[in-house]
Amino acid sequence: MSDRIYLSPPDMSTAERDSLMAAFDSGWVAPVGPHLKAFEDGLCAVTGAAHAVALSSGTAALHLALLEAGVGEGDRVYCSTLTFVASVNAIRYCGAEPVLIDCEARSWQMCPNLLADLLKRDAAAGQLPKAIQVVDVYGQCADYAAIEALCLEYGVTIIEDASEALGATHGQRGAGSIGKVAALSFNGNKLITTSGGGALLTNEASIAEHARYLSTQARKPVREYLHEDTGYNYRMSNLLAGLGQGQLSRLEGMIKRRREIFSRYAGELQAEGVSFMPEASWGQCNRWLTCLTLQDAGCTSLELIEALERENIEARPVWRPMHRQPVCEKYERILNGVSDRLYETGLCLPSGSVMSDEQQSRVIAVAKRCLQM
Ligand SMILES: *Cc1c(COP(=O)(O)O)cnc(C)c1O
DSSP states (O other), X not given: OOOOBOSSOOOOOHHHHHHHHHHHHXXXXXXXXXXXXXXXXXXXXXXXXXXXXXXXXXXXXXXXXXXXXXXXXXXXEEEESSSOTHHHHHHHHTTOEEEEEOBOTTTSSBOHHHHHHHHHHHHHTTOOOSEEEEEOGGGOOOOHHHHHHHHHHHTOEEEEEOTTOTTOEEXXXXXXXXXXXXXXXXXXXXXXXXXXXXXXXXXXXXXXXXXXXXXXXXXXXXXXOOOSSOOOBOBOOHHHHHHHHHHHHTHHHHHHHHHHHXXXXXXXXXXXXXXXXXXXXTSOOOOSSEEEEESSSSSOHHHHHHHHHHTTBOOEESOOOGGGSGGGTTSOEEOOSHHHHHHHHEEEEOOOTTOOHHHHHHHHXXXXXXXXX
16 A cells, blocks of 8 residues: 555644754744744744734633733624634633524635624624634635624624635735734644644734733742742643744645645646636635535545545545534524535635645545546
């Protein structure tokens, strides 16, 4: 059997080994140190956000982002339904309740029309949400021109879950710099990884400072241990920030490679009933994963996933929307059928920046056979 081809494995080189060892050799193994600051500065440079706080996971970053937006017990938070469960878990950690909003077909991102109707309804009922958590799903920014105009009109805060979208853009702005507070993830399967990690981004110095405080057990700057707030142990370690510096130095090339992989799939798998996630007119997608739907095509998405698995190739369905998760059973949902269709007909192909041309040829050959091309 040939080597397994994974969906999105870590992409490591000597640059990461060197930067990790530099952090180690500097003696700043824990907790904080100069590599953490340098990694955060690098994240600001890439995204355009003014401040970054490196944390232990993307989920931790979302949790703190929600707390910084004032989300608490009993609040309602609008959230994209097409996402990974971490987005709604973070809302639940705050004791708040997600309200799930469907996506639009042209970008796969939160649908501004559904959002407009919902804001109008909730404003009339005097129950506007505390915040809107917009997910830049599969590495593409949502339609922020429309969403920001609505949020301005109703005075609602935007939290951006840019976990999958590092390096993606909306106009001149980078993903993660758009919401009042945003989260990035450096989990093992994301664009870049610190073997587990995340970051909170914001343009407001006071938010960054307060998030940093909450991430280190809310310790007051005095000698004796003094705590006036409930804090968390969420800070990234300086060693892992060293690893992150190496990854960040290669980000541009890694995005280029992911986009190349996408273009080749899209070029070679043109057939009746096959549609790839469209790139929206407002920005550039990082093509974290190549996603496509098969509707009245030569095979179903499940048949293709199974055919690939038989050849030792990992492929996955599109996210099962949150409104179809038992854990979200009791939450309100505003649906238009798009995320259901994407889930039922969609899949993600191996897209890692380490994948070789030969490996991609193997994936394409299996897909062509299954699609009867
Ligand atoms: C990966 C991911 C997260 C969580 O990030 P972790 O670093 O795994 O905690 C949150 N939201 C979305 C949309 C993600 O894809």
